[in-house]
Amino acid sequence: MSEKKESAxxxxxxxxxxxxxxxLILGINAARQGMETKIFYTFMGLNLLRPGGxxxxxxxxxxxxxxxxxxxxxxxxxMKKKVEQANIPSLPELVEMAQLEGVELVACRMTADMxxxxxKALIEGVKIxxxxxxxxxxxxxxLCLFT
Numbered sequence: 082m083s084e085k086k087e088s089a090x091x092x093x094x095x096x097x098x099x100x101x102x103x104x105l106i107l108g109i110n111a112a113r114q115g116m117e118t119k120i121f122y123t124f125m126g127l128n129l130l131r132p133g134g135x136x137x138x139x140x141x142x143x144x145x146x147x148x149x150x151x152x153x154x155x156x157x158x159x160m161k162k163k164v165e166q167a168n169i170p171s172l173p174e175l176v177e178m179a180q181l182e183g184v185e186l187v188a189c190r191m192t193a194d195m196x197x198x199x200x201k202a203l204i205e206g207v208k209i210x211x212x213x214x215x216x217x218x219x220x221x222x223x224l225c226l227f228t
Contacts, residue, residue, distance in 0.1 A: 088117040089224040090215070093126035098140040098160055098172070101129050103228035105175040105184075111224065112182040120179070121215050123189035127196060130188055130203045135172045180206055187215065 089111035093104035140160040190211035
């Protein structure tokens with residue numbers, strides 16, 4: 082009898098740099114440790130799964146600074162520069178790495194319906210699950226994190 086593979090689930094609900102990076106980095110590392118891994122994208126996180134969506138991710142400073150006109154543009158540029166200087170892969174590179182490592186990218190059915198986004202409007206390889214399907218998977222996971 083073969084032993085069941087450990088599994089991990091991550092939830093990404095924001096289409097920002099600080100929403101996208103943790104789910105992808107943790108997902109890739111879980112897969113590299115031999116875990117079956119899925120990242121569930123819901124609400125604004127779903128935008129990351131649209132063609133070109135991952136490239137549009139921004140960094141929005143917290144509090145009042147995030148409301149200052151032009152601040153998110155400058156903060157995004159600064160954050161991307163820091164990522165590059167630290168030799169961290171870009172978000173498009175991480176999505177490719179994740180898919181190559183076997184991480185499954187899953188879109189939330191309710192969010193997709195709400196935003197009128199069909200499977201054809203998402204990047205290749207994305208599955209669409211409703212909340213019950215995700216919960217069935219997540220309840221069996223050794224690790225389940227909201228990033």
